[in-house]
Amino acid sequence: MRFLFLTTGSHVTVYAMTALAHAVRNAGHEVLVATNEPLIDAVETVGLPGVSITSASIRRFLATVDSPHEMVVTGRGLGRMAAATLAGLSELAQDWRPDVIVGSSMSYAAGLLAAARDVPFVRHIEYLRIPMAEIDPVAAEELAPELSRRGLGGLPKPDLVVDVSPPSLRSSPAADVHPMRYVATNPQRRLQRWAYTRPPGRSRVLITSGTHHRMLAGRSLRRLAAQLTAVGAEVVIAAPTRVAEEFGATAEDVRIGWIPLDTVAPTCDLAVHHGGATTTMAVIAAGVPQVITPPNTHTRAIADALSNFGAAVTARAPHQADHELADVLAAHSRELLADHRYARQAQALAAELAALPTPADVVRRMETLTATR
Structure with missing residues (x-):
């Protein structure tokens, strides 16, 4: 046929x-x-x-x-x-x-x-x-x-x-x-060992705003990453080449570049992103809690659905400066990493998909x- x-x-x-x-x-x-x-x-x-x-x-x-x-x-x-x-x-x-x-x-x-x-x-x-x-x-x-x-x-x-x-x-x-x-699908790249293994003894936070939406400018993105590494997390930023170049040199506990979400998301403890449909579904399938800052009506609907279920927190900051939004996202991230109820709800959604x-x-x-x- x-x-x-x-x-x-x-x-x-x-x-x-x-x-x-x-x-x-x-x-x-x-x-x-x-x-x-x-x-x-x-x-x-x-x-x-x-x-x-x-x-x-x-x-x-x-x-x-x-x-x-x-x-x-x-x-x-x-x-x-x-x-x-x-x-x-x-x-x-x-x-x-x-x-x-x-x-x-x-x-x-x-x-x-x-x-x-x-x-x-x-x-x-x-x-x-x-x-x-x-x-x-x-x-x-x-x-x-x-x-x-x-x-x-x-x-x-x-x-x-x-x-x-x-x-x-x-x-x-x-x-x-x-x-x-x-089934999460995205363009692939040759993988290094860190991409499919969890960092021993520490949490990992994924940050991404897809390929079209710009969630944070370079300096504010660094601000968010710094606040997360300060509490012992490894930070993985999935971003296009232009964003990685603007971000500049990274520390040992920050990785940035084109990263296949289908492989990396299951190794993470939290995802911070804009609520894009591909990103959201990949993270749901991985059973990972989410902090979402939605830029439009549709992404707000996605974020609210996940937040109401208890698998995410919605950060509404349309009028905040980038550095203020970075602080809000960092605070929510620390909350979700400390409260395992979000992870349990995220894993429940992943189990639904798997069935x-x-x-x-x-x-x-x-x-x-x-x-x-």
Whole structure:
């Protein structure tokens, strides 16, 4: 069988769907991942065959937004983006005829293409607290002309919804949702021994703000690291090269650079970050408590869900100077390292994820979809 994966929004959607795409290939099926030009490098990095569907019309659309991340939180933008990709996707589906189409949660073109091809449509909910109930109606309104031309009264309903959220944090425990274990995926690097072993006799704190958000400037990042090493912790800062260069020389108990979270997170006792979906899910899967300083509405929803469960603390500091935020994060970090209740709750969430069906289990479920058509 042929499975066409469609991703939209940010690198998060690519990394979140990678485990399922690899499981499909490992089951002996063919896979293609179709995405927009800004994300094609992520597809290549995780070892999947990728096709860019960026056309002249979608390039014009991308030029109207400040960042691709803007499209993740606006149904109107996502609807426009879906409309702009339909022609390219239809041509792709003529050249490479899919038997099943798997779309990321906000890839509205996936459902439209599946309806046009009369093949099963799988919607992949790739991270926590996506406000689909708010975004879907706006996207449907924006897509009204495309829906009307295809004789559709609304957005096509998926044949299967896959959700990687821990059950305790799921926004809506709908009966038609098929849970799947989250498998952390990210670009890799050659590993040194410290990256997969715990430091003997001391705690380790992971600090990261992903690849797009800047949580702290260099001097304030050093301030946070210094306060953590002062209480005996080793500090690991996962950061792009430009941030590592700005940080400068490190002490023996501070490491900074590109660090694969899937390997390093399980060796840590605490993670301090901005609440990005990929980071959060990787840390949840590792069973590590979190200090989160969320920069926007969606990351605040993620942070609040974890904090309410007792596996994290939310540091709300939108108007504080960087050095003040560093002090707040350091204080929360010391609190969580000293209070083992947070670690117990984090480990409970990790156990929930580990008990969910594997991507291979979900592949077997998807294989049955074509028999019902």
